[in-house]
Amino acid sequence: MQHLNNLPDLGREVARLRKEKGLTQKQVGALTGMGQSTLARFETGQVAEFGSRKLLRLLEVLGHDLALVPVQGQFTLDDALEQRRREAGSPPAGAR
Structure with a gap:
C-alpha cells in the first residue's frame, strides 16, 4: 500500500494509474462525468x-480504493489535548 499524504502526490498517482x-x-x-481539464489540473497538482x-x-474507475491508515510519528489532536492538560496541571486523560 502506498501512502500519499497530499493532493499533488495523489494526483500524480492517479495519472500513473490511468496511464498504466x-x-x-x-x-x-x-x-x-468529470471534465478532461479538471482531471488534468488534478493530475498535475494545480487544484x-x-x-x-x-x-x-x-479511484473506482481506475480499480482502486481509498484507505485510511494511522499516521506514525506525527503530532495528533490527542497529543495536543494531552499537552494542554499537562500545561494546565490537569491529570492525564483516563487517570481520573
Missing part, C-alpha cells in the same frame, strides 16, 4: 481542493 490502464484523460473523464465524491469515483 492505457486510458486517456478524456476517456476517464467520460467514465467519471487546491478536490471533492471526495470525485476522488472516490475516479
Whole structure:
C-alpha cells in the first residue's frame, strides 16, 4: 500500500494509474462525468481542493480504493489535548 499524504502526490498517482490502464484523460473523464481539464489540473497538482465524491469515483474507475491508515510519528489532536492538560496541571486523560 502506498501512502500519499497530499493532493499533488495523489494526483500524480492517479495519472500513473490511468496511464498504466492505457486510458486517456478524456476517456476517464467520460467514465467519471468529470471534465478532461479538471482531471488534468488534478493530475498535475494545480487544484487546491478536490471533492471526495470525485476522488472516490475516479479511484473506482481506475480499480482502486481509498484507505485510511494511522499516521506514525506525527503530532495528533490527542497529543495536543494531552499537552494542554499537562500545561494546565490537569491529570492525564483516563487517570481520573
